[in-house]
Amino acid sequence: NAGVMQNPRHLVRRRGQEARLRCSPMKGHSHVYWYRQLPEEGLKFMVYLQKENIIDESGMPKERFSAEFPKEGPSILRIQQVVRGDSAAYFCASSPQRSGETQYFGPGTRLLVL
Amino acid sequence: AQTVTQSQPEMSVQEAETVTLSCTYDTSESNYYLFWYKQPPSRQMILVIRQEAYKQQNATENRFSVNFQKAAKSFSLKISDSQLGDTAMYFCACLGSGNTGKLIFGQGTTLQVKP
Numbered sequence: 001n002a003g004v005m006q007n008p009r010h011l012v013r014r015r016g017q018e019a020r021l022r023c024s025p026m027k028g029h030s031h032v033y034w035y036r037q038l039p040e041e042g043l044k045f046m047v048y049l050q051k052e053n054i055i056d057e058s059g060m061p062k063e064r065f066s067a068e069f070p071k072e073g074p075s076i077l078r079i080q081q082v083v084r085g086d087s088a089a090y091f092c093a094s095s096p097q098r099s100g101e102t103q104y105f106g107p108g109t110r111l112l113v114l
Numbered sequence: 115a116q117t118v119t120q121s122q123p124e125m126s127v128q129e130a131e132t133v134t135l136s137c138t139y140d141t142s143e144s145n146y147y148l149f150w151y152k153q154p155p156s157r158q159m160i161l162v163i164r165q166e167a168y169k170q171q172n173a174t175e176n177r178f179s180v181n182f183q184k185a186a187k188s189f190s191l192k193i194s195d196s197q198l199g200d201t202a203m204y205f206c207a208c209l210g211s212g213n214t215g216k217l218i219f220g221q222g223t224t225l226q227v228k229p
Contacts, residue, residue, distance in 0.1 A: 033215055042205055042219035043159070056214045091159060095215070102149070103209075103217060105159035 002027065004094050004106035005074075012112045019079040019086070021109045025094030032075045033103055034067060037089040049075060082113045116141040116208050120220035127196045128228050134181075135191045135223050137206030145211040148182070148189045153222070154202040162204070165189065193225075201227045 005024040013019050025032050030051055035043040048056040049069035060067065064082075069075040079086055089110050093103035118139045127133035139148065150162040165173045165182050172180050177197075181190045193200055206220040 031215060033217070035217070042221050043217070045216045045218070048215035056216060058214075059216070089157060093159075093217075102147075102161060102164055103215075104161065105151075107156075107158050110157075 004029075004092055004104055006092050006106035006109050008109060009107060010110045010112070012114065013082050014114050015083055016081050019082050019111055019113075021077040021079075021090050021092075021111070023075040023077070023092030023094075023106060025075070025092075026104055029094035029096055029104075031095045031097070031101075032069050033093045033095075034075075034077050035091045035093065037091060037108075039088075043091060046077075079111075082111075084113045087111055087113045116143070116146075116210060116216075116218040118206055118208050118218050118220040120204075120206055120223050122223045123221070124224045124226070126226040126228055127193075129196055129198060131196055132192060132194045133196055133225065135193075135204050135206075135225065137189045137191070137220055139187050139189060139206070139208045139218075141187075141208055141210065143210040143212070147209040147211070148180075149207045149209065149217070150178070150180070150189075150191045151205045151207060151219075152200075152202045153205065154199075159205075163191065196227045198227050198229060201225060 032049045034046040037043045045059040047067045064080045066078045089108045091108045093105045095101040146167045148165045152160045163175045177194045203222045207217045
């Protein structure tokens with residue numbers, strides 16, 4: 001039973017480029033969450049998605065960031081025109097149908113913006 | 115709004131000894147869930163233990179147990195018989211029972227287990 005998959009594990013981008021982070025939830029999980037961890041800090045919630053719907057995006061920066069979870073395929077976190085301050089670890093988590101369930105995390109994507 | 119506070123940035127313990135990590139939280143939710151996650155040097159986030167606020171009994175998972183004091187809004191983690199593999203950053207987190215799905219994390223406590 002595979003866990004949450006994230007790719008790439010490491011991503012290097014130059015300022016102004018686009019970053020696409022992918023997340024495949026655990027089998028049977030239809031809820032996906034994205035978190036960001038800056039160096040030496042805890043995780044900060046960004047967005048909560050179910051299939052084809054954004055449920056809560058209160059933690060997403062207003063500009064340049066977007067997320068989707070299509071009917072088929074992985075969830076995508078997209079960062080346009082990256083800046084150095086976007087350098088961080090981005091974690092995806094998933095949970096089963098019901099809210100309040102334990103969230104299981106993927107290994108994270110380390111984004112470095114040069 | 116929910117907040118989670120871990121007041122111990124760093125702790126150390128001798129191998130085989132017991133250590134307790136502190137966590138306090140604040141929430142307006144009537145029902146909620148509390149978690150401890152472990153982040154070893156690999157940076158993977160690993161679930162250690164989960165507590166449902168409506169359950170009075172403290173959760174236990176092998177060498178890990180919690181002391182859940184609902185009135186005091188305290189949720190400490192006790193690690194018994196500490197092992198070198200327990201060396202990691204430990205995060206306390208709170209999840210409301212609504213549909214938001216937003217886990218609120220504390221700042222983390224770095225635990226060093228010494229041989």
